[in-house]
Amino acid sequence: MWLVRPAQPQDIEGIMKLAAEHCSQLSSTVPKTREGLEARIELSSNSFSGALGPDQCQRFLFVLVDSRDQQVQGVAGIDGRAGNGQPFYNYRMDALIHSSHELGVSRRVDVLYPSHALTGRTLLGAFVIAPGLCDSDAFELLSRARLVFIASHRDWFSDDMAVEIQGIQTEHGEVPFWDSLGRHFFDMDFETADRYSGMLSKTFIAELMPPNPIYVTLLSGAAQQALGQAHPATRRSVSLLQQEGFHGGSYVDIFDGGPVLEVRTSNLKTLVTCQRKSLRASDAEDGEQCLLACGQGADFRCTLAGISESLNEVIRAPLSVLHGLGCESGEDVMVAPL
Amino acid sequence: MWLVRPAQPQDIEGIMKLAAEHCSQLSSTVPKTREGLEARIELSSNSFSGALGPDQCQRFLFVLVDSRDQQVQGVAGIDGRAGNGQPFYNYRMDALIHSSHELGVSRRVDVLYPSHALTGRTLLGAFVIAPGLCDSDAFELLSRARLVFIASHRDWFSDDMAVEIQGIQTEHGEVPFWDSLGRHFFDMDFETADRYSGMLSKTFIAELMPPNPIYVTLLSGAAQQALGQAHPATRRSVSLLQQEGFHGGSYVDIFDGGPVLEVRTSNLKTLVTCQRKSLRASDAEDGEQCLLACGQGADFRCTLAGISESLNEVIRAPLSVLHGLGCESGEDVMVAPL
């Protein structure tokens, strides 16, 4: 049985293994070092336990495990407030119209404005999954379990959410948007900049990022094409997020030009459709596959299960599911359709 | 009976009288000169008749008349495409966060960016009504008749709409936002700038407007307070627009700092609730008060009437209403609840 739960110190090996095997191409904000990861899990534990309030950089890290062996097969995160108390950098795409009445010409001029407008929004991130699971339901479980968590801890999160989607990178690891823009100012390669940006102090961005708006027409052709485009490897993530109601807005990542998707939290499909029910054991093994979650804070667990509904406030799932979730009959759960 | 219909050349006297009496305080894009008004009505007629297509600066001007004497008691307009083929200027309000990690300080810095992002959106404007009617249903009729017109000519208009709301002006005619910002660059008083901006060529704005972003904190206190605030005299207009679904966005007027309200056209309450029905005469004088409109293009008429519904596709209104609208029994009409 697949289970999504808060990351714990004993998951470090599994997370590092997963990240080492599958993160070479796909950038992620999962720390690469043991120390970084230990600190991140501690921060996450303090966030789940409620030791940190919403104003204190809550950063949640979930893992996807097989309940039988507790092997980590995926990682996903939520930052309570984008920027974690510091400015969160994006480019906002806008257009000016340069028009000469006398000469009868008019031209649309695309401009990238440095923006911190998304600072403080709840941010999804740090998504890594074992490649073998990319087409499985476990993918959807890992991605959406976070939203079920948000639904059951609504006041910890902001009214608007965002998620940064990785941008275009060639098979040789080149990032056309970075090569045309950021590289000139940060004097480092994309990997390095991306790694620094995962750290807490964003002072280096304030120090190194060009402070003035950028004319898109002056970027390389490849960079212009990459602007606002998602990496092909993020296809399934993006599709799931779009089904949830996320839409591409006006914002792109300052490093790779990848799109930032936005949504009003209250419009998320998972939040609209999930319901609080009382869970009872069922004999039947089949039923409608749903996301099923129980537990508050550090005890949060989410899985996929075949659900049968009996009375208005009661749903039934196989006893094995109750065991897997560590949950007793009659306990309150959140349930959301796939 | 109150009737809203396309402005016609014979309305010029009435419009000028109305504008002269009631427009001294309340700015409007209704031309002040006879020549200007003649040209505007001609443009409007060509727009209503379909002689101009959506890409050719359609500008519609409606009048509110008492059907008995055809005296003009109000004017309202729609511009098919904001800017009418030229850039449409606004300031977009955005915030940067200036934050020093080392010093532990963080400050929100509000910035006004010159923007043409609303260029090409359908724009409501030119709203003037006799003060005696400010609390009457005729006010709502005049304002919403335009939306009924849009509903019945949907493909002439864009998917997003905007309306500029007049900003703060003191009783002595001073405009704090203008005095703190525009005045320094345009070297003219607010009235003059406002008048020029109603004209077709916006070259003077490209020539005179400061091209760089403006820090709000450097504006006068009065200007900062006026930013994004509507003139009290627009209270009822704003309230009606908000009921329709218009909401204050990130944009303000470059001259007076008044808010620009935005809406997705398909979300407009009038568009969502209005229905096409077949109109029959009724004997009953009372019924639910509704907006009732008939006729395409130049023949468009809209009024308020007590409506009784009989069958699914048929509504009934008093015969006098049919006469007032110049419409025959069985004719198709648009009906929208108040």
Added chain:
Amino acid sequence: MLLIRPLQSGDLDDLMAMAEAAGKGLTTLPANRDLLRQKITQAQDSFNQRCEPEAGLFLFALEDTELTRCVGISGIQARVGLDEVFYNYRVSTTVNASRELGVHVRTPTLHLTNDMTDTTEICSLLLSASHRKGGNGLLLSRCRFMYLDDFRRHFSDKVFAEMRGVSDAEGHSPLWDALGSRFFDMEFGQADYLTGIGQKAFIAELMPKYPIYLPLLPAPAREVIGRVHENTAPALRMLREEGFNFNGLVDIFDGGPVVEAFIHNIRTVRESVNRHVLLRHKPLDQEVPAGERVMVSNRSFRDFRVTTVPAYCISPDTISLPPDVAEALEVESGDLVRLAPLKDAGPAPIHAAGG
């Protein structure tokens, strides 16, 4: 004798011939008869103080008195940017540095400015091919500095010259191709022409207003910023020797440099002396090389005249002039004239003394 004097309406044909020979490149004097006639009128109004001081356009002719023909022209525009808007890019430095990461990057950045507004421009230098020798170019150019200094209140303290930027034989400018053409729906030549005749509203309408970070432009465009067209290199060298410096302003279209100097720092101004005229009937040896000649100006605002004489004419208090030269300069014995070397006075004293 070669004589500097105010341009006159009789010079129109000679001027037109020179403008035609110059071709493109000299945008302030296009080969357009009506426009040139208008410029001559404007110059006459300026010398006669019939126009606002700020509108002054002082055009000087170099007359070959034997040929009675105008063989060169040079000008001073009293103030630029008062009637239209005068644009430049300023090449500025943006530094992005992080001590923590050990990164320190300097990014040359173009800022759009109107910083030369209300400043005096020296402009419109043309010399017939037949007379490109013997320091005639120097005379045409440097006579203006004596005029500027003698009539300071008509001009700004700082003066500048715009130098033609790099373009190829077909008139293609690398900077325009990389920058201007992205924003203007026209050819470089058209933009240059519209600017030259003072139609500049289109710049305010179409020009990018935010700073341009140079690393975003391709190398050929970056490389021409602040560089002059090869035909303009000698003129630039002359102005540099005169004390003009490139201080970061360039043309918005082709990137050609603006060079500037404060009038009191200009070499011709610093090396000028005044002497009283002494008429002497010994004829001058006109074969003296340029390096041993001095410019003599009559210091007249309205009928400014300058010619050159051998340096040996100078005495501690006076300068001896033969009657024909005095007549050409419209001066008499006892009048005060201004002198300055036509060419370099040689290296500065510190380097002469050794070391």
Added chain:
Amino acid sequence: MLLIRPLQSGDLDDLMAMAEAAGKGLTTLPANRDLLRQKITQAQDSFNQRCEPEAGLFLFALEDTELTRCVGISGIQARVGLDEVFYNYRVSTTVNASRELGVHVRTPTLHLTNDMTDTTEICSLLLSASHRKGGNGLLLSRCRFMYLDDFRRHFSDKVFAEMRGVSDAEGHSPLWDALGSRFFDMEFGQADYLTGIGQKAFIAELMPKYPIYLPLLPAPAREVIGRVHENTAPALRMLREEGFNFNGLVDIFDGGPVVEAFIHNIRTVRESVNRHVLLRHKPLDQEVPAGERVMVSNRSFRDFRVTTVPAYCISPDTISLPPDVAEALEVESGDLVRLAPLKDAGPAPIHAAGG
């Protein structure tokens, strides 16, 4: 005798006393013993070429040889902005004009720049109150220009000085109150101090990056831009006479002007001559007024020394020096020394000759 020589570690007490007397205002030399000791070490490393040429900080002491005390200091920073980021505002002009409407508005605008990056700065001038007479301030300041010219390859072609801007007796700066304080959560004094000690990351983080249109600032703030503190007015006057010009750059906090000059245009440099030393045992009349004295430099990079002697010591090829002066300068008969007037050489020749 008053002698310029490299600052030494023994000068620390004298330097500390001067820094304390100077109070605020001199941000590069705060009265902090550790910091001053560090500066002295840096200066010694620079004179002995033990540091990167770009990191050079050359500090000169004015020693009163009778008192054997350091009574003044002045400095040259070889390059600024290479280790940290060096910020200025450039006062630029934005013109908004519409010919159609007859509107023409000039808006002074502040652009944030790092244009002085990699440029040589003259800095840190302090003179004990007891010695503010007889041209000692001139000697302290102008001796640096002889050093700059003799060792050009260590410095940039252009040099600049930052002049203290306007603030009131309580240290309030009108520009800071109107601009800086809107963006920085600190007092002017703190911002100034952090900048002085080279902690500048906070500027990149907190400073507004877009241009500031001056009409948006209140009049008291606008008026101090490019103006100096009244205590700094004499220093500014001296630098102007030396050929330094204000060219639009000002301090980002108090608006004080940056003045700049190309080394070859500096008056001390232009008016310098070299002479061979001739030892002569006749003692010097030390009562000669400053206007009749000349500076004599030994032209040594490592042990630079300068003092003044009466102008009458100069002959066409030599300068006669008494043994004590030669010893102080560490020169012998036949050595080449550099001379420059201590004060103005008087008006330029053109104005002397009349007219």
